[in-house]
Amino acid sequence: MYISSLENKKIKEYIKLKQKKYRDSYNKFIIEGEHLVEEALNSGFLLDVLVLDTYDYQIDFEKTYVTKEILKSLSDLDNHSLVIGICKKIDLTPSSQNKILILDGIQDPGNLGTIIRTSKAFGIDMIFLSEDTVDLYNSKVIRATQGIIFYLPIKRCDIIHEIKLIKHKGITIYGTDVINGIDIRNISNYQKDKFCIIMGNEGNGLRYQTKELVDKNLYINMDSTVESLNVSIATSIILYEFTRR
Amino acid sequence: MYISSLENKKIKEYIKLKQKKYRDSYNKFIIEGEHLVEEALNSGFLLDVLVLDTYDYQIDFEKTYVTKEILKSLSDLDNHSLVIGICKKIDLTPSSQNKILILDGIQDPGNLGTIIRTSKAFGIDMIFLSEDTVDLYNSKVIRATQGIIFYLPIKRCDIIHEIKLIKHKGITIYGTDVINGIDIRNISNYQKDKFCIIMGNEGNGLRYQTKELVDKNLYINMDSTVESLNVSIATSIILYEFTRR
Structure with a gap:
């Protein structure tokens, strides 16, 4: 999939996740960078991956290609990452509680x-x-x-x-x-x-x-x-x- | 002393200290908040104390009263402190080097x-x-x-x-x-x-x-x-x- 508009419904929802109240209501959050995206995938909490349209990112997950502007709007870093992930909130059961x-x-x-x-x-x-x-x-x-x-x-x-x-x-x-x-x-x-x-x-x-x-x-x-x-x-x-x- | 203008020569110099190159050329730096100002005084590195004009700050050091705007221009916090210090760069001799x-x-x-x-x-x-x-x-x-x-x-x-x-x-x-x-x-x-x-x-x-x-x-x-x-x-x-x- 390729999205170029900041007005896209999905992107508008994702941008809202920068605020706590929307993270709480959608039960989702944003992560930045390949390392975190890979950890999210491995642990089963990854929902979506947004990748810069010119970047050939290898990951075993369906990618959404987006523009620089979209990544910038989702990022809170001065230099945004080329890969941003959307995750569902984490809910792990402890194996023991000692x-x-x-x-x-x-x-x-x-x-x-x-x-x-x-x-x-x-x-x-x-x-x-x-x-x-x-x-x-x-x-x-x-x-x-x-x-x-x-x-x-x-x-x-x-x-x-x-x-x-x-x-x-x-x-x-x-x-x-x-x-x-x-x-x-x-x-x-x-x-x-x-x-x-x-x-x-x-x-x-x-x-x-x-x-x-x-x-x-x-x-x-x-x-x-x-x-x-x-x-x-x-x-x-x-x-x-x-x-x- | 009381200073209300951001154009004051001393204040203009102090604001420059937010940048490394001026800290290096003037050999001075900015500190924020009463605790740091007191530590700077105790250790002998304090050069000047800028205090909000409406604040009755007790310290055994000559104070410069300034406006909210001046403190805001010197601060890098969202909520600036009521007290800001100017220090000379620290040069301590180690008592031992083990x-x-x-x-x-x-x-x-x-x-x-x-x-x-x-x-x-x-x-x-x-x-x-x-x-x-x-x-x-x-x-x-x-x-x-x-x-x-x-x-x-x-x-x-x-x-x-x-x-x-x-x-x-x-x-x-x-x-x-x-x-x-x-x-x-x-x-x-x-x-x-x-x-x-x-x-x-x-x-x-x-x-x-x-x-x-x-x-x-x-x-x-x-x-x-x-x-x-x-x-x-x-x-x-x-x-x-x-x-x-």
Whole structure:
């Protein structure tokens, strides 16, 4: 198929997907670049591929050839990609739920995407996002995940309710706090098989109601002149330590 | 002092500092927000403070009151701060040079800033930046450092020459590579007192000439389905491990 008009019905719908409200109502989102499109295809979430009409892109999927203007309208990069994909929203079932990460109000898309990428690297089974966490299908989040978004179960939910369910299963809930915290180097191996770690908002940390549900706090030993680490860095070091034996 | 005109000579000079070439020729840079201004004052690099004319900002430094329009012209945020500082470029002398980080072509400002912040947290004495690394005085870099930029010696230089000097002092040069790499958990304590770690560009890693000078490669043990970590995450985990005893 070849589409050259920005007024084409399908293209008009796709452009709307740059806004969260339309991603939510159509249950679709945009991805950019060949790597992400291939990951979407492999994981079964790809619905459509738009390719620049002059570009010979090899992929085992029906392509829609479009103009430069159309790709530019769909992209949020200064230099748009030659290949853009449309996906259905991801719905993965976790194979187990022993290693859980909960994000309580993360606002920066780069942080969320990076945390997702690292979580998969360090064996997290499932991520829960609080309702006020930045949209998972924001283009910057997706880019920062480097395609890992298609392989790790992630659910937006009422985290307070979810934490209570997890506690009920006997899984320890960890927050982060230097005061009365446990140095992460002192977490024993048997504690590393089942855990739920909650990481909070960039500026404010965990909200009060979440803090109330925490069983133990963790801290990362570091130079006393540095007040804190970026949340994606802190999360990554904690998750790394929980895989370290 | 009170300035209301964007045509004021000083303001015109300050606005130019949003561009790298003027930061380089005037040897100055812009910072935004009270926290950074206070860190700049404490560390002795603050030259001027511009404060919104209606804002009663308490700081032990001569203030220049300005209009909303002037602050907006100096800011690169959607919502400009009420306080903007002008600093002289930072020139710190390292107290020792046993724990060295070299960045070879990092392009993303957020990554550079975050790496600087984490480096201070994990005891790095000195950072060297390759000539093609993103500008240290880019506003996004400074924001991501959270003020740590004023306290950690950082030098842009010919890193090939620098690595040769460091090698000559008998310090081990570490790169990163899964193939033939050492799992970072196996670095022994005596190796953690003196080291030089080189981290490469987001897409391409170390350039060939840098790789040639590496003594040992490091890798981070992780899930085999994940190809790599974000460079600021990988750097942070490696530096964390080098402080871990």
